[in-house]
Amino acid sequence: MRYKRQEVDDSFQNPEYFNFSRHYFDYHDDIPRSKVYQIIRMMPKGAALHVHSSLMLSADRLLKLTYEEHLYACFASDGLKLRFSQAVPPRPCPSKWKLLSKLRNHTKNVDAFDEKLKRHFTLFSKNKKHLKKDINHTWARFNKICRTISDLITYRPVREKVFYEGLKEFYKDNIMYIEIRSGLPNLYELNGTVHDLMFMPRLYDRVTKKFKQEHPDFVGVKLIVTKRRYNNITDIQKVLEVARGIKRELPDFFAGFDLVGQEDLGKTLLDFLPVLKSADGDLNYYFHGGETNWFGTSTDENLFDAILLGTKRIGHGYALLKHPKLMAVVRAKNIAIEVNVISNNVLSLITDVRNHPLAAYLAYGMPVVLSSDDPGAWGADPLSHDFYIAFVGIASKRADLRLLKQLIINSINYSALDYDSKTKMYSTWTEMWDIFIQKVIQDFR
């Protein structure tokens, strides 16, 4: 049984639906019709502090970029491979590299072709079959998507557009400031030139400055350098050196370092302790920690090491609720938990959003910020969908605008901005908030 459209906001709370699991995918198409959502969309949202830059942009926009010239495609059993090239790419392809423009021209139904292509850019699917599979299966699908998108956007001209367009989508969602996580790939040009690792942060910094010039009320972007946690300790050591280099060259743009990828299957912080510890204070950490629904595993125990290593915030912190002593430490040390509800739902940690520990974190008054992780891959707005699900599906029914306001203030407070920038951002945001409230009163009375 499905709820009626107009009941979408209430349906989370309606006892009639208590027996039905509330997966984000069930609500996805109805969310934009909700009045609460429309208000949240208009709301000035402060900062998005947990976002992977390669998955910021919507699948629709990515699809448009596949219309760029010189794009070759290879449909392989382990996913779609893409490469911009003047001639057939020298990379191996189990089938055959083909120009995407030619494939598209030869198809009878371009819309159907594009719709199918888009499925390689998003985990969102109305087909629930895969929801019955386990976390590792979901992650395997997700990793495929990450690889295909990464292929598309490692081409320098496309990456510039992706980032600019991504900023635009965030700005339109009324976000003023973003902390992006990026693994710094080596970008390439059509003539085969491959850029060094410093090229990406410089490009991001330059595009941000241009965007800021064109949107003076946008506060900016900072970078958290990442490396996948299946790498070995030497790789981590190398990227920490690169991170130090970025910090020296772009001190205002650089925020810190993090490890990414499926935490359950990857290496632990403890595995990298010798190199992470030697960084002693010269780099700020923003570690993922406890992105698991297991208990007593190396993944939830990563939380101990993240905190001992002085992490400024904790990415996800899903398993923190099972560690009351750590909860107390997190509160005492004022370490924000970066909650990404939709991500946890889509990546199979929970099948029903109401079971998210965010409810308890809010009830206990824990320092929480809401973010969206990979909104492009979820078919979600940059922050609005996450705010909507958190507000309507997880927070107390008695919660009101004050909760939303507090979460936004937290996002400013726990950002990597310096004190003066936070103060300035807060005062601009307050003005925007007042205008927003007036508009809500006018439009939704």
Ligand SMILES: O=c1[nH]cnc2c1ncn2[C@@H]1O[C@H](CO)[C@@H](O)[C@H]1O
């Ligand atoms: O929820 C998450 N936890 C850990 N890593 C993630 C998550 N979402 C995305 N990434 C990682 O960010 C990179 C983007 O290309 C990928 O390495 C992906 O695994």
